[in-house]
Structures are given as C-alpha cells and as structure tokens.
Amino acid sequence: MKITILHTNDVHAEYESWLKCAGLIKRRRAEVGPENCLVVDAGDHFDMGVNECRLSGGRLNLDLLAEIGLDAFTPGNNEFYRLSRNTLAQLTMESKFPWVLSTVSQADGTAFAGLRNHVVLERGGVTIGILGMLDPMENAVEQLHGLKSLDLRESLTKEVRDLKSRGVHLILLLSHCGLRDDIKFATENPGLIDVIIGGHSHSELHEIRRVGDTIIVQAGMLGKFVGELELDLETEQGQINIGASHYGLHETANIVAAAAPDDQAQSAILEKHRAAAESILDEELYTLKEDLPHDSLIQLLTKLLRRKFGAEIGMMFGPGVSRGLSKGPVRVRDIYEICRSFITPAVFEISGRQIEGLVRERDNPAITEAQGFGIGFRPQGQVFGRLVFAGLTCGDGEALGNSDNPEKLTNFPAIRINGVTLDPERWYTVGSATHLYSSEAGGYPSMDGSRNLKLERFRYIRDELVDFFRSGPDKVDGLLKVADENGDGRGSQP
Numbered sequence: 040m041k042i043t044i045l046h047t048n049d050v051h052a053e054y055e056s057w058l059k060c061a062g063l064i065k066r067r068r069a070e071v072g073p074e075n076c077l078v079v080d081a082g083d084h085f086d087m088g089v090n091e092c093r094l095s096g097g098r099l100n101l102d103l104l105a106e107i108g109l110d111a112f113t114p115g116n117n118e119f120y121r122l123s124r125n126t127l128a129q130l131t132m133e134s135k136f137p138w139v140l141s142t143v144s145q146a147d148g149t150a151f152a153g154l155r156n157h158v159v160l161e162r163g164g165v166t167i168g169i170l171g172m173l174d175p176m177e178n179a180v181e182q183l184h185g186l187k188s189l190d191l192r193e194s195l196t197k198e199v200r201d202l203k204s205r206g207v208h209l210i211l212l213l214s215h216c217g218l219r220d221d222i223k224f225a226t227e228n229p230g231l232i233d234v235i236i237g238g239h240s241h242s243e244l245h246e247i248r249r250v251g252d253t254i255i256v257q258a259g260m261l262g263k264f265v266g267e268l269e270l271d272l273e274t275e276q277g278q279i280n281i282g283a284s285h286y287g288l289h290e291t292a293n294i295v296a297a298a299a300p301d302d303q304a305q306s307a308i309l310e311k312h313r314a315a316a317e318s319i320l321d322e323e324l325y326t327l328k329e330d331l332p333h334d335s336l337i338q339l340l341t342k343l344l345r346r347k348f349g350a351e352i353g354m355m356f357g358p359g360v361s362r363g364l365s366k367g368p369v370r371v372r373d374i375y376e377i378c379r380s381f382i383t384p385a386v387f388e389i390s391g392r393q394i395e396g397l398v399r400e401r402d403n404p405a406i407t408e409a410q411g412f413g414i415g416f417r418p419q420g421q422v423f424g425r426l427v428f429a430g431l432t433c434g435d436g437e438a439l440g441n442s443d444n445p446e447k448l449t450n451f452p453a454i455r456i457n458g459v460t461l462d463p464e465r466w467y468t469v470g471s472a473t474h475l476y477s478s479e480a481g482g483y484p485s486m487d488g489s490r491n492l493k494l495e496r497f498r499y500i501r502d503e504l505v506d507f508f509r510s511g512p513d514k515v516d517g518l519l520k521v522a523d524e525n526g527d528g529r530g531s532q533p
Contacts, residue, residue, distance in 0.1 A: 040163045043071045044211070044268040048081035048238030049260040051117065052089035052100065054309055056262025059291035061107050062302040063265050067289075068108075075163045078108060081238030081257075082115025082173070082215035087122070088379045088417040090372070091309075091316045097122060097130050099312040105135040106304055111158050113139050113171030113213035115238055120176065121381065123497045124184040128152035139171035139213060141198050142189045143180055151186055157198050165209055165272060165279060168202035170195060170232075172214040172224075174239055183496065191216075192228060199231055208279040209233050209272075218242040218257060225250035233281060234268070247286045256286055264288040320372035324508035325515050333363040334427070336377075341429035342518055343503055344470035348386035351456055352394075352431050354471040356481060357424025358382070358411050359500055369508050378501030381415030383473045385494035389486075391463035396485025398433060398454060401426040406483055414480040423482040429470075430457050466490070472500065 045064050050057050068076045085100045087093045092100060097118070104112060112134075119127065119140075131138045131153030140154045150156055158169040172195065173180075175188040199210055212232045214221050217240035225235060229251045237244075237257035243264065248255040258266035267289060271282040331339075337355050345353030360377045389397075400406050402425070410420045434453035454461040473494055474480040478487050508515060 040075075040165065040272045041071075042075055042077065042162050042165060042167075042209075042270045042272060043067070044077045044079065044234070044236065044266075044270070046079050046081065046236045046256070046258055046266045046268070047084070047262070047264075048215075048236070048258055049083040049115070049241050050080075050262045051083055051260065052086035052092040053261045054089075054091065054099075054103075056291055057103065058302060058305050058309070059294045060262050060265050061103065061305045063289055063291065063294060064107055065302070067265075067267065077110050077160065077162060077167065077211075079111045079169070079211075079213055079236055080104065080109060080113070081213045081236050082113050083117040083238060084112070084115075085118050085121070087117065088381065090320060090375055091312050093375075094316040094319050095312045096126060098133075099309070101130055101134055102308045102312070103305060106308060109136040110160060111137050111139050111169045111171075111213060113215055113238075114173065115215040116174060116176060116179075119143075119173060120179055120183055121497075127184070139169055140173055141170045142172050142175070142191050142194050144187050144189060146185070146187055148187075151184075157202060159202065159205070159207060163272075166207045167209045167211055168199075168207040170198050170210065170212045172212055172216055174216045174220070191224065196228070196231060209270075209281075211236065213238075215239045218244075218248075218255070221255050221257075222248070222250055225253040225255060229253075234270070236266075236268075243288065244286075245288055247284060252281075254281070254284060254286075258288055262291055264290055320370065320375065322371045323368045324371065324374075324505065325369045325512070327364060327366050327369055330366050331364040331519070333357075333360065336360050336363050337424075337427045338429070339507075339518060340500065340503070341427050341470075343507055344384055344472070345429045346470070347384060347503065348468070348470040350386055350430075350468040350470035352467055352469045353429030354397075354469050354475060355427050356475060356483075358416060358421040358474070359472065360504075361418070361421060371505055374501050374504045374508070378499065378504060379417035380421075380500070381417070382500045383494050383496070384470075384498060384500065384503055385473045385476065385492055386468060386470050387476055387489045387492040388466045389469055389489045391461050391465050391467065393485045393488055394431070394454060394456075394461060394467065395463060397426055397483055398452070400483050400485055409482050411474075411480065411482060414474070426483065431455070432458075 085097050137155050137158045139158050141156050145151050160167050180186045180188040210233045212235045214235050215238045221235050221237045232253050235255045241260035242257045243259040244257045256266050256268055258264040269285040273280050273282040337359055340355045340359050341353030362377050407425050409423050412419050432455045476489050476492050478484050
C-alpha cells in the first residue's frame with residue numbers, strides 16, 4: 040500500500056506563490072486519490088508583516104488552508120509568537136482544520152483553546168497519528184501567553200505511547216524547530232517517530248534525510264516548493280512498516296498560471312480579503328508639505344517614544360523604518376510599507392557608561408554598516424546606521440569610533456542629558472524599542488547591560504506612526520518641525 044504526504048512550511052504569507060502551491064496540491068491529491076493522501080503544513084504559513092494577513096487578523100490564511108482541505112497544521116513562531124493570546128485562541132477555535140501542538144499546554148496541563156495534542160486519521164487502511172512540535176525559543180510561550188512549554192522528549196513520548204496503545208500504525212511529527220533540532224531529536228529518540236515534516240530553518244531538502252529509521256523532509260520557504268513524500272508500507276506479522284520511500288520537491292516557479300478551476304476558489308478568497316485590506320490601507324492620515332527623509336523620520340521616532348514613555352532619552356536605529364516618506368498624502372499603506380519589521384516600542388534603563396559607549400560606537404562603521412538579520416527584521420539585511428537620540432546632546436569635539444583603537448582617542452565630546460552633564464554611574468530611562476535593549480538585535484555592543492525592560496506586547500513602531508499622523512495637523516506639524524531641525528542624527532535638545 041502507498042501513502043502520499045503533500046506538505047508545505049514557512050510560506051510567510053507569500054500569497055502569489057501559495058496560489059500555485061494550492062493548485063499543485065489539489066491536482067496531486069486528485070491524481071493519487073484523496074483516500075491515500077495527507078496534506079499538512081509545518082508552520083509559519085501566516086506572517087503578520089504582510090498587510091493582508093495582519094489586517095485580516097490571520098483569517099485570510101485560515102480560509103486559504105481550509106479551502107484546500109488541510110489535514111493538520113502545526114503553528115510556527117509567526118503564528119504562536121506574533122499573535123496575541125486572544126487572537127490565537129480565536130483562530131484555533133474557528134479553524135476548520137486541526138491545529139496540532141503536543142509540546143505546549145496550559146498551566147494545569149490541559150490543551151489551550153482549539154489546540155490539539157494529536158490528530159488520528161486513516162488513509163489507505165493505515166491509521167496515522169499526527170503530532171506537533173514548536174521551538175520553545177527559551178521561555179517565549181510563558182512570557183507571551185502564560186502557557187507552559189513542555190519537555191519535548193517527555194511530551195512526545197507520552198503521546199506516542201498513547202497513540203500506539205490505540206492501534207495507530209504510523210507516527211508523523213510536524214516540527215517547527217528547524218532541521219538541526221529535528222536531526223538531534225531523531226538521533227536522541229531512535230524509533231520514536233516515523234516521519235518528521237520540518238519547518239523553521241527554511242531548508243530545501245530535495246531528498247530524504249534519514250536518521251536511523253526516521254525520515255526527515257522539509258520544503259524550503261516562501262511557497263517556492265511543495266514537498267511530496269510517497270511511503271510504501273509493508274505488512275509483516277501484523278505490523279505495518281515503511282519500505283521503499285520516494286521524495287521530491289515540486290518547484291512552484293515552474294508551474295504555469297493557476298489554471299485548474301479549484302484555484303479560482305483560492306483566488307476569490309485572496310481577493311475578498313485584499314479588498315477589505317485596501318479600504319483600511321487607503322485611509323489618508325496627513326499631507327506632508329515636503330519630503331520627510333529617513334534620518335528625519337528616525338529622529339521623529341525618538342521624540343515620539345521619549346514622550347510616549349515619559350523617558351529622559353529617546354533612542355532609535357536605522358531599521359526603525361526602512362526609508363523616508365515622500366511629499367504629499369500619507370496613507371496607512373505608506374506607514375505599513377516602511378515599517379514591516381516587528382519592532383516593539385519599549386522603555387528600559389541604561390547606565391551613563393553605556394551611553395558613553397553608544398556615542399562612541401555610533402561613529403564606528405564596523406557597527407553602523409552592519410546588517411540586521413532574523414529577530415523580526417522585515418526586510419532582512421537592513422543597515423543598523425547611526426543611533427539617533429532625543430534629549431541627548433554632545434558638545435564640541437571629535438566623535439570617537441573612526442580609529443582602529445578608539446580607546447586612544449581623548450578628544451571625547453561632553454555628553455548632556457536634558458542639559459545636565461552625563462553621570463557615568465547613573466541609570467537613565469530610555470524610550471526606545473525592544474530591539475535596542477541588547478546587542479543581539481540592536482547591533483551595538485554597549486546596549487548590553489540594560490535593565491528593567493517594559494513593553495506593550497503586539498504593538499509595533501508602525502502603530503505609533505499611524506496614531507501620530509492621525510492625531511491632527513497641529514500636533515503633527517509641531518513635532519515634525521523639531522524632527523526636521525535635528526534630522527542629521529546628532530541628537531536633539533530637550
């Protein structure tokens with residue numbers, strides 16, 4: 040007997056590519072027979088940095104996946120860590136297909152909202168148990184949602200034992216932990232899982248990766264591929280074993296136009312949600328009398344964040360926005376286009392010593408010309424640039440950072456915070472963003488050592504700018520004037 044598994048992962052709301060994926064999935068399922076086929080997704084199908092996905096609250100993706108008849112879905116970090124607890128609960132409860140996650144529970148051990156510990160399906164006379172695994176990303180599950188991240192080995196072993204006791208023949212694990220961790224898990228737990236359908240690492244596996252008796256596959260990213268795994272199953276002494284297996288990736292770029300009638304259903308869903316999004320994106324917020332360059336817009340952000348949190352200093356780096364705004368109407372879509380990154384406003388404390396270091400480092404090309412990758416940057420590879428401040432000024436003197444040995448430079452400018460000379464031993468409050476709390480995401484070594492981070496979860500820089508430009512001409516004009524005066528990035532007077 041043969042079972043075919045069609046799978047995707049890390050589509051990241053690339054809808055045009057997804058339409059091709061959907062057409063191919065429908066065609067292949069019809070060809071092999073629905074009774075012998077499973078269709079699954081291993082997470083990050085959503086991406087809240089994409090307008091249609093965000094403005095639909097993720098329901099566009101929910102509708103698309105439901106329409107193709109998805110058999111099981113395991114949420115990735117872009118579903119589980121980019122959605123609020125309430126939104127996540129609503130989506131899992133509304134979903135017409137099962138969300139499977141075996142490694143997360145509520146504090147009392149029960150499943151959260153519509154999440155399921157496992158799914159049991161029958162294909163071709165074979166009973167298949169499907170489990171889900173998510174990268175715990177330290178303690179993000181608890182911090183964001185108040186949920187409990189379970190030990191991966193213990194939780195999955197428990198589920199497998201339960202499923203086997205109920206007569207399940209084949210164990211399939213949807214993993215959003217990445218290829219390296221999938222290999223590690225299979226190595227440390229031989230024979231526990233039959234097939235791992237992976238995600239998270241965006242790995243293009245054009246052939247099966249075997250670890251002992253475990254098959255591992257993954258289908259790249261952004262809807263570029265649909266994976267197809269054909270399992271030849273053999274019966275021996277009442278046991279069903281995997282015999283010869285065949286695997287490959289279908290490249291969607293080679294698919295000519297979505298011509299199948301069913302693809303029209305996917306297109307109709309997409310257009311419906313796009314039309315709803317357009318009405319929001321077209322809202323006119325303000326009219327700029329002249330261009331607002333990137334550096335002036337970054338300076339504006341330092342003012343907004345300092346004022347928002349009542350902080351002593353405002354601070355922002357280049358990726359706060361990807362570019363400036365052109366003269367003329369400013370619409371919601373304009374803000375969303377330049378603020379795709381998941382950069383969350385935050386207030387925290389930094390020491391005077393750190394501030395001295397940051398002033399030095401912001402003139403060091405090795406730092407300012409470095410690029411940011413991962414950790415919510417959209418697009419990837421944005422240059423960190425020179426840090427910009429509000430409430431901080433430097434006196435006359437040569438800024439440090441352009442020497443191979445900055446410590447030998449002695450002509451360091453005097454730093455003042457709101458007109459008062461910097462105290463190296465004092466702690467100062469900073470209105471900024473979570474990315475600038477440490478060097479891991481912020482790029483500047485002197486960011487390390489900050490303390491008392493406070494933030495409003497699931498609110499981003501784009502929300503601050505939309506609210507600002509919506510606040511009325513009087514408020515906008517006044518703050519824009521100050522930003523223009525200090526748009527060279529040197530910092531500003533209080």
